[in-house]
Amino acid sequence: MLPGTKTGFELDPRLDAExxxxxxxxxxxxxxxxxxxxxxxxxxxxRPGTEEVHELTPLDQAMVSFETNMVAQTLKDMxxxxxxxTAALGNVVRQLHIHVVARNEGDAGWPGPVxxxxxxxxxxxxxxxxxxETIRGKL
Amino acid sequence: MLPGTKTGFELDPRLDAExxxxxxxxxxxxxxxxxxxxxxxxxxxxRPGTEEVHELTPLDQAMVSFETNMVAQTLKDMxxxxxxxTAALGNVVRQLHIHVVARNEGDAGWPGPVxxxxxxxxxxxxxxxxxxETIRGKL
Numbered sequence: 001m002l003p004g005t006k007t008g009f010e011l012d013p014r015l016d017a018e019x020x021x022x023x024x025x026x027x028x029x030x031x032x033x034x035x036x037x038x039x040x041x042x043x044x045x046x047r048p049g050t051e052e053v054h055e056l057t058p059l060d061q062a063m064v065s066f067e068t069n070m071v072a073q074t075l076k077d078m079x080x081x082x083x084x085x086t087a088a089l090g091n092v093v094r095q096l097h098i099h100v101v102a103r104n105e106g107d108a109g110w111p112g113p114v115x116x117x118x119x120x121x122x123x124x125x126x127x128x129x130x131x132x133e134t135i136r137g138k139l
Numbered sequence: 140m141l142p143g144t145k146t147g148f149e150l151d152p153r154l155d156a157e158x159x160x161x162x163x164x165x166x167x168x169x170x171x172x173x174x175x176x177x178x179x180x181x182x183x184x185x186r187p188g189t190e191e192v193h194e195l196t197p198l199d200q201a202m203v204s205f206e207t208n209m210v211a212q213t214l215k216d217m218x219x220x221x222x223x224x225t226a227a228l229g230n231v232v233r234q235l236h237i238h239v240v241a242r243n244e245g246d247a248g249w250p251g252p253v254x255x256x257x258x259x260x261x262x263x264x265x266x267x268x269x270x271x272e273t274i275r276g277k278l
Contacts, residue, residue, distance in 0.1 A: 051222070052211065052215065052222075052223055053207075053208055053211065053225065054208040054209075054211045054212040054215070054223070061204060061205070061208055062201060062204065064204075065200060065201065065203075065204035066200070068192075069192055069193040069200050070193075072191065072192065072193045073193040076191065076193070082230075083190070083191075083228075083229055083230050083233075084191055084193070084227075085226070085227070085228045085229075085230070086192065086226065086227050087224070087225065087226035087227075087228070087252075088223075088224070088225050088226075089222070089224045089226070089252065090222055090224075091221075091222050091224070091242055091249065091250035091251075092250050094222075103230055110230065111230035111231050112230075112254065112255040113226075113228065113252040113254045113255065115251065115252045116251040116252060
């Protein structure tokens with residue numbers, strides 16, 4: 001049985017459509033957004049109905065912080081990026097999810113935010129799965 | 140002696156110019172951004188030279204998470220906003236700072252991000268200080 005199914009957890013279809021599964025962390029599902037403009041990971045805490053980090057229990061809040069920072073450190077080490085951008089927004093997709101994006105001077109939209117910028121550029125299918133595999137290996 | 144001075148901590152002049160001091164939390168200075176388009180708080184961990192949350196010690200990471208979520212909960216309760224947006228970006232100002240913004244359907248730029256959107260609209264001076272006082276009273 002998949003970790004996501006035993007708790008009745010369902011992934012928002014918009015998150016599902018634009019990212020692929022990387023791995024299960026302790027609390028969160030880790031996914032890779034299919035947009036080659038920026039290395040972009042998304043953590044989704046497996047807590048149905050939650051929209052804000054502060055709605056989680058104190059233990060879950062600590063877990064989200066720990067997992068987000070671990071993923072951020074790994075993404076920075078892997079990419080050598082200039083800056084990590086992390087955010088929990090949710091204005092469009094309300095299911096709680098945390099973005100961790102590797103940014104570099106001169107990348108698309110730099111130094112502005114990535115959300116809502118231009119049009120998503122999917123990877124080649126094998127490049128996407130290779131990147132997910134690389135990230136799995138580093139975590 | 141101010142908490143900020145005893146550690147040799149200096150606030151980035153751009154953060155200083157566009158926000159006012161609200162209060163000292165355990166680790167962070169809490170500031171209110173002077174932009175009446177959105178209720179917008181900023182936490183600045185008092186750790187000189189730090190640019191990323193994951194560079195902090197594990198204890199400081201936990202403190203930043205705790206203080207950010209406490210501020211987010213308070214801002215949501217105060218404003219009754221639709222969604223809290225939290226982010227650590229730092230593409231322009233590298234000194235580590237965490238944004239906590241109250242968003243509402245139909246506000247400026249909704250549902251897009253606030254960073255880089257349009258032109259800052261300062262409050263009337265007394266309204267800004269009154270809002271900072273109200274926030275201090277709630278925390």
